[in-house]
Amino acid sequence: MIFPTTPSQTVGPYFAIGLPWPEGPYAVPPGTPGAIRISGFVYDGDGDTVPDNMIETWQADTEGRFADLYGHGGPARLDGFRGFARCGYEDGDGSYEIITVKPGRVPGPGDALQAPHIDVSVFARGLLHRCVTRIYFADEPEANAADPVLHSVPADRRETLLAQPANDGYRFDIRLQGPGETVFFAL
């Protein structure tokens, strides 16, 4: 490192005038067959919802390919696949949603294949730096059991990283602090 990074600052309460857009929550084009909705709430340490949250996600397509700018991981196979979603509201109730597909498995440390997962950034007023977590899927028990990242998380906290099947996709809540606090990662 020659040049230290520019420090992070909070997105503050007014990011909605600049960052979200109507199709932001769509990591896949609207109408994509087999698309799923992942939704939930963001909670603070008192168990109250965080209405000024902004969620961003990044993931592979169903075959484990990325819509990466530089071609790492091979080109995405799904037509119009963006792999990136952003959700935030001017007048939110603490919920978020993304519309996507369940990602395929991609390589991890060593020769291990990772379980299907989605990287998540949480931004909000009061967060001086983003909090990073991962969404895994509760209905992938075998892949999850072999996942090196999940394995590095204390067993009694792994559940906080599992999206649970719901009517129209999956439910994944994010608890910034307190009982059931979500596992956050240092990158």
Place this chain on the structure above:
Amino acid sequence: MNVIEHDDASTAPARRDRDAAQTPTSYEREPVHAHPPLDDAGYKSTRLRHPRTPLVYLPQTITEITGPQLGPQRVSENDHDLTAQHAGEPIGERITVSGRVFDGEGKPLAGTLVEIWQANSAGRYRHRWDRWPAPLDPNFSGAGRTVTDAEGRYRFVTIKPGPYPWGNHHNAWRPAHIHFSLLGRAFVQRLVTQMYFPGDPLHPYDPIFNSVRDERARERMVSSFSIHGTQPNWAAAYEFDIYLRGPGATPFEEAH
């Protein structure tokens, strides 16, 4: 020399392979104090929103070293000029804000999305929950977007935002600032920050600015005034270079 035209299907994969070979496969871990702490006694809103459990180390896998192609399709004609988005011009001090986006090795990041948002010259945001009694400006929305050029340069035309009071503590005022959002080229490079203006008397009193403990690091969030960039009879120039994380020493391990 053979020039292949109209043959995207065959040339695109080759270009992608070349680009992939030239971009980092791992990024340096940042020092602990590179960014402000999530728990900051001076900034009240951190109290119930910071994780209490230590962060878990995440190895940089293919998911972390890749990033979205969210560039030109998010940017339209007047997005870089916040003074040209309405029928009339906004009230305030017309300025240009420009600079370059680099990684930690000083290599420019081309084609990366830069998004900004800000208050108007009276310090008021066009947002439902900004209730401070300063006037809205019908000619100012306060949001801008652009993509860096081949040398990592970006440029915005806007008006200087005003300072404004907030409820953090008695007589709390935010110094003038412009919010910046950068995607970089990898998930690990994602950065949201704020650009401040040189010589602002409110800097010593602002807990968000001072959440960055190291003075030299704080200075990296302060733009500089440029008389050379200033356009006579038109706009004062502020320059703000941004550094995202640089490549690390350990290569990414591909599965065999």
